[in-house]
Amino acid sequence: MQSLSIILPAKNEAEGLQRTLPALRQAWPQAEIIVVDDGSTDATAAIAAHHGAQVVGNPYSMGNGAAIKRGARAAGGDILVFMDADGQHSAQHIAALLAKLEEGYDMVVGARDRSGQANLHRGLANGLYNRLASHMTGHRIDDLTSGFRAVRAKRFREFLHLLPNGFSYPTTSTMAFFRSAYPVAYVPIPVAKRIGNGSHIRPLKDGIRFLLIIFKIATLYSPLKLFAPIAAAFFLTGLGYYGYTFATMHRLTNMSTLLFSAAVIIFLIGLISEQITNLTYRRDN
DSSP states (O other): OOOEEEEEEESSOHHHHHHHHHHHHHHOTTSEEEEEEESOSSSHHHHHHHTTOEEEEESSOOOHHHHHHHHHHHOOOSEEEEOOSSSSSOGGGHHHHHHHHTTTOSEEEEEEOGGGSSSHHHHHHHHHHHHHHHHHHTSOOSOTTOOOEEEEHHHHHTTGGGSOSSSOHHHHHHHHHHHTTOOEEEEEEOOOOOOSSOOSOOHHHHHHHHHHHHHHHHHHHOHHHHHHHHHHHHHHHHHHHHHHHHHHHSSOOHHHHHHHHHHHHHHHHHHHHHHHHHHHTOOOO
């Protein structure tokens, strides 16, 4: 039987851990429970230790992704379950993730419905991220940013070097799994209202950061899907402008030449990036 490690990144989540940890211990008495205290200024570490969790402490706040990486390195289980420490995720729903994992998947994500989104803007933004990432990967992604997931430890540790220290480790790990042909599944789950402090996510700043992460990972996943449309846009713009100038002035302008050159350069950059990507994900036997 495969061993289980449950990892909870926590920053000032003392109140949430008071409810989350007893429920976890009751539902999964044999599991290794790790709380990564990300530089908390409250009693997060003390409460985690009181409830029998292994505490991995950061001397200062390093970010959610850094906490995930430290927890994954410290875990001894064959299966890793990541969940929030603020009470949004239920210990009872872990069973659904593990059952799906046993069907042959390497990662199973708890997908939130609309009621699980913090607000309307977050829901719309997450919908945009899901559609964009689905286009990049060629696979349907139901919830790109959900932090509630079960993974095979060996597979997950292959991508620790790709994970950002801040938000969003779910984005990076999901797209990396798809890129490496590790099967990913989604299980719908309800999400409770968080306990304690408000969300650490800043909608505007972190929304832009999420988009940048998607494009960054897209260059690692399938760069031509990103560069080819941009190159085509430059080429068609140059072609259209050339048609206009030829019809009105009977000549090829410098602007048209510049647009054609930019299209070729962008396409070649995408082609080189595609080759680098293949080397990045090449696995030696």
